[in-house]
Amino acid sequence: MMKQKIRIGCGAGFSGDRIEPAIVLAEKGNLDYLVLECLAERTIALAQKRKLQDPCKGYDPLLVRRITSLLPILVKNKICLITNMGAANPVEAAKKVSEIAQQLGLKVKVAAVSGDDVFDKIDKNALAIETNEPLTTSGELISANAYLGVEGILEALKNEANIIITGRVADPSLFLAPMIHEFNWATDNYDLMGKGTVIGHLMECAGHITGGYFADPIKKPVENMDILGHPFVDVFQDGSAIISKVEGTGGVVNLQTAKEQLLYEVINPFEYFTPDVIADFTTVKLQEIAENQVQVSGGTGKQRPNTYKVSVGYKAFFLGEGEISYAGSSAFERAELAGKTLEKRLKNQFDDFRVDYIGLNSVHRQSINAISIPNTMPEIRLRVAGKAKTIDEATLIGEEVEALYTNGPAGGGGVRKYVNEVIGIISVLINREDILPQTSIFEA
Known part of the structure; x- marks a missing residue:
């Protein structure tokens, strides 16, 4: 039976993020899904460097600590974890998660989503977007990873994986995939793809939208930052959502924090390119409906691009x-x-x-x-x-x-x-x- 609402938490916004907020979300957030977004451009290049030194490495350095802390809670509360902690080596990361589960006596199905490593496929003389010069003029190339979309994650969800470990996947796609899976959205319904991408973009930086990066003690005071909570979002079948945080955690979710995150890294709000859709943020509506609750509606999109961006x-x-x-x-x-x-x-x-x-x-x-x-x-x-x-x-x-x-x-x-x-x-x-x-x- 198709759900009318799902709850997704974001427990990390970058590789070095705190582990505690994810544990709080898993324990007290009543989640269906937990996303750990731990990958950036330089992060994956450094991971590729580690993989060159040891073919069994190249996943996130904190993967073992995060998974060891979270796995018993995830299994107990039947929460599906989606994370890009696989970095340069999602298959070895998935094997490591399986090993940890066995050590803890837990039964889980782990999926690795790969295919983003395109080092052997790119034209090394292609012109870089930033410089308009051949790639090789920059220096010795060590990695090339495409920003994948939802496809691999959807396959993992179809196979009922409890833990999904990806490599380079676009940040909003980590959140969009469970929406598509649970609500049976058509991936060519670009209105819904745009709405889901807006929600994913709002969530992807974790503590940003709960007041972390937002805080300024003079102009924008935020209370209890020592116990800053990370966000969760209730997503509805029509693509609307309500963003909040666990009661009793520090920080704040309000109109200001949501607006700042909505504009984060957005150069052209009419055309925000992702692998799944070219989203239009200009019709997004944000409304503060209660303390630490912001309602999100609107947003749309048009057909996804024919290319992937490669870092x-x-x-x-x-x-x-x-x-x-x-x-x-x-x-x-x-x-x-x-x-x-x-x-x-x-x-x-x-x-x-x-x-x-x-x-x-x-x-x-x-x-x-x-x-x-x-x-x-x-x-x-x-x-x-x-x-x-x-x-x-x-x-x-x-x-x-x-x-x-x-x-x-x-x-x-x-x-x-x-x-x-x-x-x-x-x-x-x-x-x-x-x-x-x-x-x-x-x-x-």
């Missing part, structure tokens, strides 16, 4: 950094002397070299107010950074900062040095016909 990762550069603090009388002057000294020693060795005085000009690149007059600064932290072609070159920056301990100026302390290989991201398009989503089933 391509490449080795961009090595970033070398060093930091040191100065405090007390003439703190800024000593920091400035140190910065100028390192600039003389290092600048000509790097294509891009930067000296920041954190607290004074590290964000705005200039003093931002009268309080920040340099000679009144009681403390200052110097940061020096440069882009390098090799790890050895990048290491030199931190070593030079550390050398300030005895080579002056006086009173420097708290040195930290870092070297990080930076993965760049560019995009191309690939024909939809060239990609076939695949669903693999594992039973524990």
Whole structure:
């Protein structure tokens, strides 16, 4: 029998999100589905890098911790989990989830949705959307993942999977798929696809819509952020919805938080491209109907695009950094002397070299107010950074900062040095016909 309403919770909005809100949702949210959205462009490129080092890895680093904490609650409360924690290796992620279930003595059916890895299918000389230059001019390519839509998840739901682990799937599709499955929506009904995509977009960033990223203690105060709750949404068969959060959790769901999230990453609200639909956000209506309850209606769409967007990762550069603090009388002057000294020693060795005085000009690149007059600064932290072609070159920056301990100026302390290989991201398009989503089933 087709349901008239389903409840979907969003327990994570990025890979490093807290685990606790998802547990609260699973325990107290009376959910039908729990979504963990843990994948971004750079996240999957880094996951591909880990997979190159170990073919059994490449899934989300927190997968084991999240699944171990959540699985008993999900099974107990009969909640279906949909997550892109598979990252670069959804099949191995599904195998790991099955292994955890066996260790916990739980019986689950796990589905892996793959097919988004198109590294061997893309034209390496294709022009990048961002630069209009061939992909290979950016650097050594390491990954290429297409943004898939709902198809693979729908196949997993048809096979009654309890846990669905995907790779790169468009964020709203994680939420749209259970709506299509439960309400028997036709995937060529672009009005409903548009409505479902609006709801998915509102939910995908988790704590954004419950006041997390929204909060400003002066202009937009939010209470109890230490126990910030993540959202759930009641979706109805006609594509309308009510977004809320678990009672007793921190944060707020109101018209302002919903509006901010609706506009998040939307360049053209008339045409928001996803693999499932080109959604139109301009007819969306939001209404605050009770405390921490926002009703969502409207929105529409038109035929889905004939291409998938592909996120391509490449080795961009090595970033070398060093930091040191100065405090007390003439703190800024000593920091400035140190910065100028390192600039003389290092600048000509790097294509891009930067000296920041954190607290004074590290964000705005200039003093931002009268309080920040340099000679009144009681403390200052110097940061020096440069882009390098090799790890050895990048290491030199931190070593030079550390050398300030005895080579002056006086009173420097708290040195930290870092070297990080930076993965760049560019995009191309690939024909939809060239990609076939695949669903693999594992039973524990």
